[in-house]
Amino acid sequence: xxxxxxxxxxxxxxxxxxxxxxxxxxxxxxxxxxxxxxxxxxxxxxxxxxxxxxxxxxxxxxxxxxxxxxxxxxxxxxxxxxxxxxxxxxxxxxxxxxxxxxxxxxxxxxxxxxxxxxxxxxxxxxxxxxxxxxxxxxxxxxxxxxxxxxxxxxxxxxxxxxxxxxxxxxxxxxxxxxxxxxxxxxxxxxxxxxxxxxxxxxxxxxxxxxxxxxxxxxxxxxxxxxxxxxxxxxxxxxxxxxxxxxxxxxxxxxxxxxxxxxxxxxxxxxxxxxxxxxxxxxxxxxxxxxxxxxxxxxxxxxxxxxxxxxxxxxxxxxxxxxxxxxxxxxxxxxxxx
Numbered sequence: 001x002x003x004x005x006x007x008x009x010x011x012x013x014x015x016x017x018x019x020x021x022x023x024x025x026x027x028x029x030x031x032x033x034x035x036x037x038x039x040x041x042x043x044x045x046x047x048x049x050x051x052x053x054x055x056x057x058x059x060x061x062x063x064x065x066x067x068x069x070x071x072x073x074x075x076x077x078x079x080x081x082x083x084x085x086x087x088x089x090x091x092x093x094x095x096x097x098x099x100x101x102x103x104x105x106x107x108x109x110x111x112x113x114x115x116x117x118x119x120x121x122x123x124x125x126x127x128x129x130x131x132x133x134x135x136x137x138x139x140x141x142x143x144x145x146x147x148x149x150x151x152x153x154x155x156x157x158x159x160x161x162x163x164x165x166x167x168x169x170x171x172x173x174x175x176x177x178x179x180x181x182x183x184x185x186x187x188x189x190x191x192x193x194x195x196x197x198x199x200x201x202x203x204x205x206x207x208x209x210x211x212x213x214x215x216x217x218x219x220x221x222x223x224x225x226x227x228x229x230x231x232x233x234x235x236x237x238x239x240x241x242x243x244x245x246x247x248x249x250x251x252x253x254x255x256x257x258x259x260x261x262x263x264x265x266x267x268x269x270x271x272x273x274x275x276x277x278x279x280x281x282x283x284x285x286x287x288x289x290x291x292x293x294x295x296x297x298x299x300x301x302x303x304x305x306x307x308x309x310x311x312x313x314x315x316x317x318x319x320x321x322x323x324x325x326x327x328x329x330x331x332x333x334x335x336x337x
Contacts, residue, residue, distance in 0.1 A: 007034070007042055015042060061101065065090055073106055114334050115266035122332025128264040129324040137320040140232045140261065141192065143185040143216075145203070146277045148297055150177030152285035171290055180298050183211065186273050187231070188317055189310035192219050196298055203238075205245035217253070228254065234261040236271065269335050270323055272316035279312070280304045 007015075011032055018028045025043055029036040061069075068088040076084060081098035085091070093101075117125075151173060171177070181203070184193035195215040201207050220228070233255045235241040250260060268274050283304035284297065291297040326335040 007038065012042065015039065019043070061090065061093070066101070069101065070105060073102060115268060117266055117332070117334060121264070121266050125264040125267060125270070125327050125332040128262065128267075128270075129327040132261070133324055135232070137317055138188040139230045140234055140317070140320075141185045141187040142234050142271055142273045142317070143183065143192075144236060144271060144273045144277070145197070145238075146182045146184075146280075147179045148182060148281070148284065148301055149179035150291040150294070150297055152281070152288075152290065168288070170288065177291070178294060180294050180301070182298075182301055183215065184273065184276070184305070185216070186276060186313050186317060189314035191276075191305060191308060191313055192216070194301060194305050199294060203240045205240050205243040208240040209246055209249040212249075220253070232259055232261050234263065234271070236263050236268070237265060270327070272319055272323075275316050276308065276313070279308060283307065 011034070014032060015028055018031065023031070025039045026036055029039045032039070065088065068090065069084060072079070072084045072087040076087070079087075081095065081102055084102070085093055085098055151171065180199070181197035181201075182194045183197060184191065184195065186192065193215065195211075197203065197211060201211075203211070223231075233250065240246060247256075247260070250256060264270070280301060284300040289300075291300065323335060327333075
């Protein structure tokens with residue numbers, strides 16, 4: 001007598017539906033014309049669930065071996081657990097044990113991303129710090145662009161998932177689903193913008209100046225003559241910012257020479273508006289939030305910007321004296337944000 005076929009996916013679905021309707025296993029067997037023992041076995045296996053994992057005892061290492069592990073762990077922060085233990089000539093330790101031992105003395109973190117700074121960059125950063133050391137930074141308008149995507153940074157979509165619960169599903173889209181380019185400025189305790197760059201527009205010198213004409217100029221023309229006289233305009237060295245065309249356009253608006261701040265290369269850590277972008281991104285992408293359209297992510301940016309109060313902005317702009325002193329103390333080195 002040949003062996004009977006296993007339950008098909010369709011039959012399993014019907015069993016679950018019949019059970020939900022209150023049918024007994026015997027009745028289900030008759031409805032599906034299958035052996036009663038087969039139905040009972042499927043129901044019992046489904047109710048048992050996954051077996052609880054039994055924690056195995058960790059292989060003990062000596063205090064001497066532990067000290068040996070600490071040294072390469074500090075010297076090779078991006079090495080794997082296997083590489084760290086092999087460098088100490090400690091073999092035969094399972095991966096789970098290695099990771100458990102390392103977790104007792106360290107934690108997994110991403111490498112920090114920094115702009116590349118060579119000797120020339122550091123010298124220019126020091127010269128910049130010396131030049132503006134006595135500047136009243138409450139008169140400086142700090143500007144920059146930020147791109148926000150529908151999905152946000154991948155590393156932020158993490159959280160605590162309860163035992164027995166499944167992690168929420170996250171959409172995967174190319175280039176983060178597309179994004180929106182945002183421009184803004186901060187001065188003293190005031191936020192200028194944010195303003196949205198039109199979708200599909202690539203910011204070259206001409207489009208950048210036209211963008212400022214349509215947005216920044218509307219804010220600038222409302223200011224008093226004394227404000228315009230004392231204001232210093234800051235922008236980084238992006239090609240669209242530092243071109244002759246853009247410089248000439250700003251000069252026609254009265255922003256030239258001492259009113260246009262020179263900027264050292266590779267120095268996003270010196271611009272306080274970068275911290276504003278971090279505040280906004282933390283708000284719009286909290287709890288791993290994703291967006292379905294460019295308009296919805298733009299609305300989230302506007303809402304988050306409204307929640308940034310004047311005291312937070314003032315804290316950022318007043319941090320500049322400390323940043324300049326840090327640059328000089330580190331001889332032009334990276335100071336963090």
